[in-house]
Amino acid sequence: MAIKDQVAGRNRAGWLVVASFLVGALVAVALGAYGRTHTPTGRPLALIIGFSGMAPMKAWLATAAVALATVQLFSALWMWGRLPGCGRAPSWIVHAHRWSGTVAFLVTLPVAYHCLWSIGFYNYNMRAYVHSLAGCFFYGVFASKMLALRLHGVPGWLLPWAGGLLFAFILVLWITASVWYFSQVGSLLI
Structure with missing residues (x-):
């Protein structure tokens, strides 16, 4: 009976992983489809926050989102005991991890909204194409990770991998837009 329960538990965990990936894939595809089919307005948002x-x-x-994502990375490494020389993480690090992630996500929303609404899915050059793909993947992985956080029985590797993918995609987004913008004086940002 115990082996049967273990197999059933592994099967359930496998289905949870598949379900979280499917939700993320649906989010990524939906964003990409909207970006391709929506007629871009070409106008900025009404509010540019000073x-x-x-x-x-x-x-x-x-850039602020990447800085907060870096806090996320180091706090996660510390919580999981993977930050050399730091010892055991203090109890407040969990709250710092959650809040830095929440604020990082919120900071990305006006950027993503403008990209989708005003520019759409841009594939006229490689940098912009990679940027558009990374944006869709970022929000897809985010949806998968948030779902996995709420599911019981997901494998222990899922959250660190999802967090690592989020960090990788936000770096790609930042490099293909912000870093490019800062290095191209007076250029348009997509």
Whole structure:
């Protein structure tokens, strides 16, 4: 009976992984489809939050999101005991991890909204194409990770992998837009 329960538990965990990946894939595909089929407005958002324009706002908000994602990375490594020389993580690190992730996600929303609404899925050059794909994948992986956090019985490797993918995609987004913008004085940001 115990072996049967173990097999059933593994099967359930496998289905949970598949379900979380499917939800993330649906989110990524839906964003990409919307970006391709929606007629871009070409207009900036009404609110640029005190910046001189939409491009600097997006570049700086994305930079803030990457800084917060770096806090996420190091706090996760510390919580999982993978940060050399730091010993056991203090109890407050869990709260720092959650809040830095929440704020990082919220900071990305005006950027993503403008990208989808004003520009759409841009595939006219490789940098912009990689950026558009990474944006869709970022929100897909985010949906998968948030779902996996709420499911019981997911394998222990799932959350660290999802977090690592999120960090990788936000870096790609930042490099293909913000870093590019900062290095191209006066360029448009996509």
